[in-house]
Amino acid sequence: MADINQFRIIKELYTGEQLTVYQVEDPKNGEPGILRLIHQLPLRDQWNQLYREYEAKITYYKQLPAVKVLDVWDRKPFVVLEGNEGDFLEKEQMLTGKQIDQFVDAVVYLHKHEILHGKINRFNIWIKENGEIILYGAGERAVFQPDRKITIQDDLKQVLSILKNHSSLAESHCEGISFDHIEELQGWILRKLAIPKPGLVNLGESSTTVFGVPNKEVIEREEPKRIVPEISPAPPKEKRKSGALFIGVAVAVLLIIVIFSINFLKGGAEKTSIQASEGKQETAVEKDKPKEKAAEKKDQVDLSQFTQVVPSWEPIKHASIKLAGHEYTLVAAAQKQDDSSGKVKVFVLSQGKKVGESPEYKGSNSPEPTSYIDSFLTVTSENGQKGLLVFGLPGGLGISEVIALEVQASGSAKQVWSDYGTEVKQSKDVISVTGTELSNLSLKNNKFTLEKK
16 A cells, blocks of 8 residues: 555545545554545545644644645645544443533533534544544534535534443433534433533532432431420528528538549549550550561552652552562552642562553642542453553542453553543452443453453
8 A cells, every 4th residue: 555645645535426435554663653544635625624734723632633644646646634543433432421412512621612513423433542532623514515504403413422322321311312512412312311511510410319318218216305304493482591591501502512432433443444445455455566567568569769760759558469470569659730639650570670551631620639540450361461450530410430441461561441430449350440331340361451330
């Protein structure tokens, strides 16, 4: 297959009546890209104008590719856009909640910048190897079909069509509904699919309305009523002699002194008994302390040299894992950027050296880096050749973005799954994530396995 100008073609991804899409690489710097070559020469000027306007408005957005090159090959115009390893959305592939969120966000961003997509289909939805979504082809239909004006309703219907075919949303939910703006459709999608997102707060949602209340019977218990003795009306006051009054007061004072003395002696005896009992317990604890210290020492990982191996990163959580006879330490570390943001990365260490690391993730909106990560759990494949690390990046409403990393026997690590969840727990060799649905993560036959219930 011939190269297109300076770009080396890796493979052809799609070909249609109007254009062909290739996955390419720039030999000069090795950077990957997606090249879109149109077949019709008369459309050159409109095509160039479209992508100049796109380039001016979409400079950097995670779910939309930036323009790298706008050029001509064999008199045919083409554009090279940012691209990563991955593939188009498959015919019956189901999108996760996070992927749907990213997909709709891309359309929202286009509309905010006065760009209508016009042809939202699976051949324009690219899924990167790490599971993230990129939306290609914005505005191209206006070039290929200039006599048919693109409307907001075109995009909204196409988004709903993707949801019907690639989400858990029942088709009946999409019948007979209409929206005027993409933000309205986005809010409806978030609620229908229970996608946890900070924007839900603005829609009046909470973690309870997103994930529902556990199916347990709530029993209300009434507090026992305090019984207050009825106080009889005081009898009519009578004049008493001063001598009788003095005797009454003296008797009352004497009774108070006697009661106080009894309670004081009783309290002292109880205190002495409690102290003796506590002393026995402390003695028993002291006997068990050497065992506890030995256990702690056995499980303890020395991270004193971590900052020298990985400068400027603060370790938060760690776990040990044995693969192919080698001991590895997985360390989640944070790097604070300001009072309300930071980033997280997982490093793989072996014998005091860094042998692998994960992609970089955004830490939670908290001034304390220690709160950037939780649920640091690991499992190992039966033959001990691969490990699976699952951890959470806390967000709002008690919801975390849960990440699964697959660790190779070489120490390299790559992301294999991500979604949102409210609880992460482990049972033997299975890690369960509770969210919009229960996801069980494990390593079976030396491969990452995802089971949803």
